[in-house]
Structures are given as structure tokens and as C-alpha cells.
Amino acid sequence: MKFPLYFSRKIAFSKDNKNNLSRVIIFIGRLSVALGVIVSLITVSTGLGSKKAIKERLGDFSGHVTIKSTQSNSSYNTSVLDNAGLDIKKIQSLPDVASVQKYAMVTGIMRNEHSFCGVIFKGVGKDFDSLRFKKFLIAGKTPFFDGDGYNNGVVISEKIANDLHLKVKDSIVTVFSKADQKPIYRKFEVTGIFKTDIKMIDDQFVVGDINHVKRILDMKPEEIGGLDIFFKNVNDVDEDFPQVEKYIGYKNYAEKATDKYPQINDWIGLFDTNMGIIISIMLLVVIINIIMVLLILIIERTNSIGLLKTLGATNGQIRTTFINYTLIIMIPGLLCGNIIGLGLLFAQKYFEIIKLNPENYYVSVVPVDLNPLVIISISVGILIISGMALVIPSYLISKISPVKAIKYN
Known part of the structure; x- marks a missing residue:
């Protein structure tokens, strides 16, 4: 096992985290990740579900495509x-x-x-x-x-x-x-x-x-x-x-079901815009919180960084260690977010808890589309983007002097 991954796992599961500032910081980081996953799952699943439900209703009544005379x-x-x-x-x-x-x-x-x-x-x-x-x-x-x-x-x-x-x-x-x-x-x-x-x-x-x-x-x-x-x-x-x-x-022409009703087509188009905006906001919140977690963990473990440098660890190895450390502590947040988010979506799908006014929304209940690929992509995407976002702030480690870090209390 490579050193950065090994050491990041050791400090991630260390009992010391239960008795210092890390416990609070880790909880905040996991909470932000869980909320980000929950909101993203609900936004995407209901958005895709609404688009699909409206298109199906239009198509199942009047044909997905209609052929007419010019x-x-x-x-x-x-x-x-x-x-x-x-x-x-x-x-x-x-x-x-x-x-x-x-x-x-x-x-x-x-x-x-x-x-x-x-x-x-x-x-x-x-x-x-x-x-x-x-x-x-x-x-x-x-x-x-x-x-x-x-x-x-x-x-x-x-x-x-x-x-x-x-x-x-x-x-x-x-x-x-x-x-x-x-x-x-x-x-x-x-x-x-x-x-x-x-x-x-x-x-x-x-x-x-x-x-x-x-x-x-x-x-x-x-x-x-x-x-x-x-x-x-x-x-x-x-x-x-x-x-x-x-x-x-x-002398005939074809017309899609959604093209017959431009106002509905425009309404469907809004889902893509809304989903993009909401997911972007939630992703930004998650990234800011995770960067905050990384920076505080670096400051808190300045002594450990100095010791690692003294023992011959490179800046790249230490940066990778702390990035892995931060991603590892995100995993419980991802799991909790998926469990809660999917639980709410399954409840809506099978019990139709939240109702809508069909005159405004074209459906009488909030529809849900539980696409496994989308669900997995949300969690994997948050992990990958968060990992990439942590690269720049991790360069703070290279500024830490081994001598001063060992003396740091």
C-alpha cells in the first residue's frame, strides 16, 4: 500500500479525532456533504421524473410523433x-x-x-x-x-x-x-x-x-x-x-408531442436550467466546507506535517495524504445523504406524499425517476470534484517549515 493512502487511513480512523477539534470539523464536513447529496438527488430525480411524466402524458394521449397534412x-x-x-x-x-x-x-x-x-x-x-x-x-x-x-x-x-x-x-x-x-x-x-x-x-x-x-x-x-x-x-x-x-x-409533416404545446415545451426546458442552478449551488457549498475542513486539519496537524517532512516525506506525498484524508471522512456523509435522499424519494414514488396542482405543473403528484446511473454519478461526481478542488489549498503544506512546525503548539 502506498504511503499517502496508508497514512491518511491511519489518521482518519485514529482515536485522537474523538477528543479534539477534528471531531467538530469532521461533523460539519460530513453534514454539508450529506445535505448536498440529499438536495442533489431530490432535485435531479424529481426534475427528470417531471420531464418524463409530462412527455409521457402528452405522448400517450396524442402520439409521441404525429403525422399531419401540410x-x-x-x-x-x-x-x-x-x-x-x-x-x-x-x-x-x-x-x-x-x-x-x-x-x-x-x-x-x-x-x-x-x-x-x-x-x-x-x-x-x-x-x-x-x-x-x-x-x-x-x-x-x-x-x-x-x-x-x-x-x-x-x-x-x-x-x-x-x-x-x-x-x-x-x-x-x-x-x-x-x-x-x-x-x-x-x-x-x-x-x-x-x-x-x-x-x-x-x-x-x-x-x-x-x-x-x-x-x-x-x-x-x-x-x-x-x-x-x-x-x-x-x-x-x-x-x-x-x-x-x-x-x-x-405533402405531410411530422410533429413531436411537445411541439404542439410550446408553453409546455418551455416549461419542460426550465427543469434543466433549475437543476443546473441548484446542483451548482449545492456543489459550491460542499466544496467550500470541504476546503475549510482541509485547511483546519492542516493547521491542527502542523506538528505531524513537520515530523513527516523531517522523516523525508515530500510535499506531494503529504498533500496527497491530507486530500485522501479529507475524502475518506466525506464517505459517511455520502452514505448518509444517499440513504436519506433515496428514502425520501422512494416514499414519494410509492406513497405519493407531495401533491401538485395539475393546472400549474401538468402533473398531480411530484414524479420521481430513480435512475441508478444518475444516483451513482452524483456521489462519484461530488467526490471527484471535491478532490480536484482540494489540490490548490493543499499547497499550503509546502509553505510549512519542518523546524518551525515541530516547535509549533
């Missing part, structure tokens, strides 16, 4: 998707694509004796991913769309259900307008109620049979308004988006 305007009434160059089978065969579903949308007004509500009627067919949608259901079920005839079952949001005083199995009339024609009336049965916690979705969307939309918009049976593409992992979207664009044709 003729689509600001209206929510979909234009017919152009088939020239569009290869749905090639899109479905991409390794990271989980499923593809067809849809068409039209705007309308739901009304009854209680009130009325403007809605976006999203029509889906037999390829509708009801299993993915199931996580949003809070009552009832999704109707089965077999593609034949007209299914009058619809799934409405909790917000719309509350506004119109509707519950499962209730009937509701919806009015659809067409240019230069009389309004079209359709009577639907509420088969399910959903909640995504995304205000822009919950305030407007209704899910029903695509054949109703085709009839209202005078679309041919084989025509569709767009495609919702779902990936196996929401984190694959940016990487695979260019691959999808190759097979959509020249």
Missing part, C-alpha cells in the same frame, strides 16, 4: 393525409416504434340542459391503443371501435363531465357545423371519463369513433386525418424523429 390550418378540423410517399408499414417496422394509430378530428359543441362546452372530437379506429389510454381512465371504459358502422360511445374528460354534469352511461348531444350547410347533430353515450392532468387536453378533447368524423367532414372511407406514432421509450423520440420523416411523404 394543408392543415389553425383549425382543429383535420385535412386529409396525402398518401403520396406515405409508407405506414415502413414506419411501423422501425425498431423503436411500438404502434401507429389513425385518427381524424373535428370541432363541435356539446350541450345539454345544464350548459354547453366547445370540444375537439378525436375520432379513432380499430387500431386505437386502448391499453396505453387506459392509464388516463378514472371511470368507465373505452368503447371498442371495430371500423364497421358508427359506434356512439365516447370518452370525455373529467373537466367536461363536471361542466356538463355528466357521468358514465349518460347521453349527450353534440353539434358540428359545416360551411354553407345546416349544423349536424349527433347523440353520444358517455362510456368513460379520463383525466390527463394536461389542461389543454382535459379542457377540450373527446375520443370517439373515426367514422363519425369522416362522415361529418365528407371524407372517403380510406382517407384519414393523421397518424399518431407511439415509441417504446419516450426518450427515443428525438433520435428516431428523422427516421420517421423519411416515410411521411412530401
Whole structure:
């Protein structure tokens, strides 16, 4: 075993540390490290969890990537998707694509004796991913769309259900307008109620049979308004988006779920900024405290430094010894910080203790992403950066004279 590591371990576990100033200094150093780890773990895990949860909710409702016609305007009434160059089978065969579903949308007004509500009627067919949608259901079920005839079952949001005083199995009339024609009336049965916690979705969307939309918009049976593409992992979207664009044709365009709602995309972007600022502040606090610990330990052990120099130890060996010493006494702080931080995160993940207002945060509880790589990286990163930060103040050792140090009391 090399001398600096051997000696640093000896003084780190020396019983003398329990009876002098070292005990207080070491406690302060460990406490700052533990707090730094706890805050960093909570910040990163909740930040990444929030980003992932919001992206998943947006994507699981409307597709991680959506294919639309370039003729689509600001209206929510979909234009017919152009088939020239569009290869749905090639899109479905991409390794990271989980499923593809067809849809068409039209705007309308739901009304009854209680009130009325403007809605976006999203029509889906037999390829509708009801299993993915199931996580949003809070009552009832999704109707089965077999593609034949007209299914009058619809799934409405909790917000719309509350506004119109509707519950499962209730009937509701919806009015659809067409240019230069009389309004079209359709009577639907509420088969399910959903909640995504995304205000822009919950305030407007209704899910029903695509054949109703085709009839209202005078679309041919084989025509569709767009495609919702779902990936196996929401984190694959940016990487695979260019691959999808190759097979959509020249008269269609692809759009990511987050790009549909710029305000949500901006909100997601804030997480990276906030995480960076908080971690930087905590890392600065840890480094300042650890440097303080090192300097006080050097001053306290001036006699030992002088003796080591007299016995032939070089400045580099002594500096390495004290840096190792400081890093060793950080380890209990790292362990305690990880235990407490992970304990709090696991409690939040499985018991959902802290709730949020979905109108402001787009999620109803604080989401947690326990990524092992991130957890390990935080502890290892603090150790490495602290070790690098200790190099400069450790040069104080080279200024200590052996003769004066031995006389120092």
C-alpha cells in the first residue's frame, strides 16, 4: 500500500479525532456533504421524473410523433393525409416504434340542459391503443371501435363531465357545423371519463369513433386525418424523429408531442436550467466546507506535517495524504445523504406524499425517476470534484517549515 493512502487511513480512523477539534470539523464536513447529496438527488430525480411524466402524458394521449397534412390550418378540423410517399408499414417496422394509430378530428359543441362546452372530437379506429389510454381512465371504459358502422360511445374528460354534469352511461348531444350547410347533430353515450392532468387536453378533447368524423367532414372511407406514432421509450423520440420523416411523404409533416404545446415545451426546458442552478449551488457549498475542513486539519496537524517532512516525506506525498484524508471522512456523509435522499424519494414514488396542482405543473403528484446511473454519478461526481478542488489549498503544506512546525503548539 502506498504511503499517502496508508497514512491518511491511519489518521482518519485514529482515536485522537474523538477528543479534539477534528471531531467538530469532521461533523460539519460530513453534514454539508450529506445535505448536498440529499438536495442533489431530490432535485435531479424529481426534475427528470417531471420531464418524463409530462412527455409521457402528452405522448400517450396524442402520439409521441404525429403525422399531419401540410394543408392543415389553425383549425382543429383535420385535412386529409396525402398518401403520396406515405409508407405506414415502413414506419411501423422501425425498431423503436411500438404502434401507429389513425385518427381524424373535428370541432363541435356539446350541450345539454345544464350548459354547453366547445370540444375537439378525436375520432379513432380499430387500431386505437386502448391499453396505453387506459392509464388516463378514472371511470368507465373505452368503447371498442371495430371500423364497421358508427359506434356512439365516447370518452370525455373529467373537466367536461363536471361542466356538463355528466357521468358514465349518460347521453349527450353534440353539434358540428359545416360551411354553407345546416349544423349536424349527433347523440353520444358517455362510456368513460379520463383525466390527463394536461389542461389543454382535459379542457377540450373527446375520443370517439373515426367514422363519425369522416362522415361529418365528407371524407372517403380510406382517407384519414393523421397518424399518431407511439415509441417504446419516450426518450427515443428525438433520435428516431428523422427516421420517421423519411416515410411521411412530401405533402405531410411530422410533429413531436411537445411541439404542439410550446408553453409546455418551455416549461419542460426550465427543469434543466433549475437543476443546473441548484446542483451548482449545492456543489459550491460542499466544496467550500470541504476546503475549510482541509485547511483546519492542516493547521491542527502542523506538528505531524513537520515530523513527516523531517522523516523525508515530500510535499506531494503529504498533500496527497491530507486530500485522501479529507475524502475518506466525506464517505459517511455520502452514505448518509444517499440513504436519506433515496428514502425520501422512494416514499414519494410509492406513497405519493407531495401533491401538485395539475393546472400549474401538468402533473398531480411530484414524479420521481430513480435512475441508478444518475444516483451513482452524483456521489462519484461530488467526490471527484471535491478532490480536484482540494489540490490548490493543499499547497499550503509546502509553505510549512519542518523546524518551525515541530516547535509549533
